[in-house]
Amino acid sequence: QAHLVESGGGLVKPGGSLRLSCTASGFTFSDHYMGWLRQAPGKGLEWISYISNNGRDVFYADSVKGRFTISRDNAKNSLYLQMNNLGAEDTAFYHCARAIAVAGLFSGFDPWGQGTMVTVSS
Amino acid sequence: EKVMTQSPATLSVSPGETATLSCRASQSVGSDLAWYQQKPGQAPRLLIYGGSTRATGIPARFSGSGSGTEFTLTISSLQSEDFAVYYCHQYNGWPPGAWTFGQGTEVEI
Numbered sequence: 276q277a278h279l280v281e282s283g284g285g286l287v288k289p290g291g292s293l294r295l296s297c298t299a300s301g302f303t304f305s306d307h308y309m310g311w312l313r314q315a316p317g318k319g320l321e322w323i324s325y326i327s328n329n330g331r332d333v334f335y336a337d338s339v340k341g342r343f344t345i346s347r348d349n350a351k352n353s354l355y356l357q358m359n360n361l362g363a364e365d366t367a368f369y370h371c372a373r374a375i376a377v378a379g380l381f382s383g384f385d386p387w388g389q390g391t392m393v394t395v396s397s
Numbered sequence: 398e399k400v401m402t403q404s405p406a407t408l409s410v411s412p413g414e415t416a417t418l419s420c421r422a423s424q425s426v427g428s429d430l431a432w433y434q435q436k437p438g439q440a441p442r443l444l445i446y447g448g449s450t451r452a453t454g455i456p457a458r459f460s461g462s463g464s465g466t467e468f469t470l471t472i473s474s475l476q477s478e479d480f481a482v483y484y485c486h487q488y489n490g491w492p493p494g495a496w497t498f499g500q501g502t503e504v505e506i
Contacts, residue, residue: 310493319499319500319501320441320484320486320501322496334492334493334494336494370440377447381488382431382446382450383431383433383443383486383488384433384441384443385443385452386440386442387440387442388440389440390440
């Protein structure tokens with residue numbers, strides 16, 4: 276059964292950096308596109324980044340473009356999110372999620388990891 | 398940007414009843430719509446994709462319908478474990494920056 280576990284969250288000062296990790300198990304990681312999504316406390320869901328199965332194609336939401344970098348290591352079944360120049364607006368639970376595809380087309384994120392909390396505060 | 402509007406914000410129902418949740422898109426998204434369930438302290442879970450296809454392991458009491466700009470998630474014979482927040486997610490268009498979520502509907506007792 277597919278399972279994702281995030282780590283690396285914590286408290287960071289404005290302007291600081293963090294690197295999140297997501298470890299996958301129970302499926303062939305290298306077969307799947309992966310995404311990062313976040314949820315501010317008490318708020319809804321926001322997609323922030325997406326990476327192809329081989330890592331060559333990456334995409335970002337405008338809100339994080341130029342500050343966040345997504346990457347993956349298929350040999351380690353791991354997904355990463357390097358976050359730089361963090362601001363209060365980045366305070367949220369960060370979830371990694373596997374993209375599912377039907378007939379080669381994106382059809383949703385399943386499963387999601389439990390998330391890791393990032394708090395940006397002085 | 399395609400704005401997704403969910404209604405109502407909160408839906409009060411009793412166990413055994415049927416809940417009907419709405420999701421409206423500001424522009425057509427075809428059938429590129431998913432529904433997720435999120436319980437407190439848990440990760441979201443995919444329920445429906447393609448507007449109407451149940452994800453693996455999702456009970457038949459969950460059904461999705463609609464296309465274009467109007468979508469509905471129906472939960473029949475509500476069970477206690479169904480009380481949660483439900484989000485719609487449109488994934489029409491490429492690149493993924495075009496994807497957006499609704500603000501959620503809380504189904505409460």
